[in-house]
Structures are given as structure tokens and as C-alpha cells.
Amino acid sequence: MACLRTMSRDSTLPRLEMQMLWQHVLQVPRSWLIAHDTDPLEPGAIIRFRELEARRMAGEPMAYIVGCREFMGHDFQVSPAVLIPRPETELLVETGLDYLKGKQSPLVLDLGTGSGAVAISIALRCPAATVVATDLSGDALAVARTNGRRLGAKVDFFQGSWYDALPGRKGFDLIVSNPPYIAAADSHLKEGDVRFEPAAALTDGSDGLSALRVIIEGAGRRLLSHGALFVEHGWDQAQAVRQLLQSTGFGQVASAPDLAGIDRVTGGIYN
Template structure:
């Protein structure tokens, strides 16, 4: 039987596919063995059963052809949660945690609040907020039935009953409810972007990635409609591409938002733009 150390040598087979080949191999092996990464380091000479080795090599082949680790294992960590993921939604990314951080910062004094997460996918943003604020009421919506089912499953896993998941094309099924904060990580990639054929993105659903008008169409729609669903002095927070901050700021300004700002991610790119809605303010003033 092969040892842990011997199986980890397969990282060389991933070097042309992944910038984190060793990490990928460790995650796949841990998944097969149902062990933590610390086990691999503590017991490199541990023998791996033939069944586990066969499972590991099957998963490795999927990674070699580019399939994302999260889709192979069916899970991805986000905030403090281990979320189920599948090919019907985007894979939650660390940059998106900025939406959670900024919402918590802006509403730090609010014991109760109404929050809307548009295009929730796996439910990552909504469930992260719900896990931090049990007194908040959060609506998480997505147009894709498979995404709604996945978000419901993740909600049930953590018993986060302050979240309501519903199927909606952006605001269509929201009704007359108004919110303190609306957050969204909508599609924002230009359909002609060459990066769509590279890496994990090439396996993710295009409907969750691309938008017309150079990636701005959905951002524009949300900015234009959000005021009707925000309470007075409510906030709209939008994730966007690394080079779209100026354009999104302009969209929010045109839609009548004030206190417009852009927050940067860990790489120093403008990744989130937000603004405050004040009822009764004339856009043109």
C-alpha cells in the first residue's frame, strides 16, 4: 500500500494546472481519508488503503483536467462556515467576504436589521451574516432553482432560521419589503473576457459570471432599482471586477446614492462599491 508521503508526490502532476499544486493534493487526500491536513504532516509514513488510494487517484484525474477542488469535494469554506457547493453556482471566494465585513461594520450597532442578498448562489453571504447576527432577518434570493435548493441545504446544515431563501430574478419576487442593506455579488465579467476559458472559472456557470455592457448590465440594473427596496438611509453594497470601481461609482451616483465609497480587497484592488440611499433626495441636486 502507498503511504501518505508517496501519494503527496502526485503534486507534480498538477503543477501545470494549479498554482497551489501541493495544497490541492493535500485537500484531495484529506477528503478521501476524512482527516485534517495536520494528519498528513504528523503521519507521512501512514499507509493508505487500496480503496482510499483508488478514490484519491480518481479525484486527482478530475483536478488534472482543471475541475475546481470545490466541485470535486462538494464543499468550500467561507467566513466561518463550510458550505456545500456544486456546479450550479459560483464557488465562494475570499474576496466576497468583504461584503460580509462591510455590512457588519455599517450595521455594527443594529441588534435587528432587514438584509437582502441578491443572487445568493450557495447562500454564502446571507448565511455568513446570519451566523453573526441572530437578530437580523435576511432574505436570500436567486433566479436559479438549483441555487435556491443549495442555499436551503446550507441554511439547514447550520439551522440558520433567520434566513429566508426564495427564487427571484433580482427584485421580481421581493414584493413591497424594504431593507436596511442590500448586498450582491452579481455577474460582472465581460462576455468577451479571455479569462473565462481559464482555471476554475471555465467550469463555473456562465450565467453567474457574465453580463452585457462590458460586465456592467446587472450592476446597473441593481443600482437603478435598489432605491425602491431600501429604507431611508439604507445601504447598497456591490461586489464588482477589479477595474470597475469608477464605473460602479458612477452608476450609484446616477441612481441617487450618497456617501459613495469603494473598499479594496486583500490584493489592493477596488472590489466593493457602496452607497447610501436617502429618501426624498433629488438625483439632480
């Protein structure tokens, strides 16, 4: 009967990905795989592994196959209805949290929440905050609400397009967003994991700046005086985003680089 050791010789997947799939199939930690690599495998487990292996070989992201992705130290459930949380987006959370330091009972808005990773991470790290999150997709909000319940985060979720999800709501100390910012003509939309992710969460179908314009131009009417807005954007959009912020009444406008040294998050304080 086959065992993990013999199966590893037959698989063309990278070792780490193979281990992740076996952990998912057998519902065991990695340490168990190492200690039991010669144990016989049940035929049903082998069939299930081969099914998942075929999906990965076809290019499907590991996060969708195993149904989760780590972000800010927590495992978030994901599905093809939401973007897969990425390490560079942790910078958006950290920037927002830095701004909230010392504020009592701040009101925070996350626009286009997807899996809820940003909103939930802020709520967990700043429990004094009231966090509100929106998304146009009902399927995405279902994933976000599930993550909120699982992780014990207090976040109120609303469905709608950007600020339209919260008509008349204002007085926010902080607004954050990781909107679709890839231009429709960008070749990266046909490469790697993004081929499987929801297009509406990746691209605005235009120049990559239209969602950012809506968010920036509408922020002043929703923020408190001296409230802050921070947005994630593309590798070549920092200057354009800074100009948008400056032209709509924001001061102290600045960009922050991600771990690759690319300006990834830009924001400012509303005067």
C-alpha cells in the same frame, strides 16, 4: 502495499492539493495524514484518489472536487451550480456588517445569493437581522438552503430574477449583491477555475454592468430612507458603479479596496 509516503512521490499535484484530496478520500484531518504516512492504503482508497487526481489535473477546481470552500470562518458546501466563494467577497460581508452595527432588527436582502455565503455569513454575525436571499437558479438555492441548515443560519430564500423574486417587498435596511459582472468578451472567462463555474453567475452576457444597473436602479424603491446598498464589482468598474449610484439618488457613495488594493465593493446611502 502503497502508503501515503510512496503515493506522494508518484503524484504530480502540489503537496497541499494532494493532502486535501487524501483528507477528502480518507475523511481525516491533515494531522492524521502526517502521523500515518506509512500506513498501508486500501486499494479502494487509491482508486478514489486517482479519480480525483485526474479531475484536478484536468483543471477542475479543488472546491468542486472536495465539495466545500471556507468563507468567513465557515465551510460552505459548493457544487458546479454555484460560484466558489472567494476571499475578496468577504469584503462585501464586512462592509455590510459595519453598516448594520447599532441597528435593531434590521432587514437585509442578498441578491443572487449562489451558495448563500454572503447572506448566511451576515445572518450568523448579526443574529438580530432578518435576512432574505434570492437567486434565479433553483439548483443554486438548493445548495444555499443546505448551507443555511448546516450552519444554523436563519435566512429566507426565494427564487426569481433579482427583485422579481420578492414582488412588492420593501423596507430593507441593507441590500448587498455579488452579481455577474464580467464582460462577455473578457478572456478571463476561459481561464482557471471560472471555466468550470456557472456562466450565468459570472457574466451578464454583455458589458458586465447590466446586472449592476438593474440592482442599483431598483434599490431605491426597496430600501428604507437612509438604507444602504453595497455591491461587489470588477477591478475596473468602481467609477462606473459610483456614477450609477449617484445618478439614482444615493449619497455618501464610496468604494472599498480588497486585500490586493483593488476597489472591489462600492455602495452608498439612499437619500
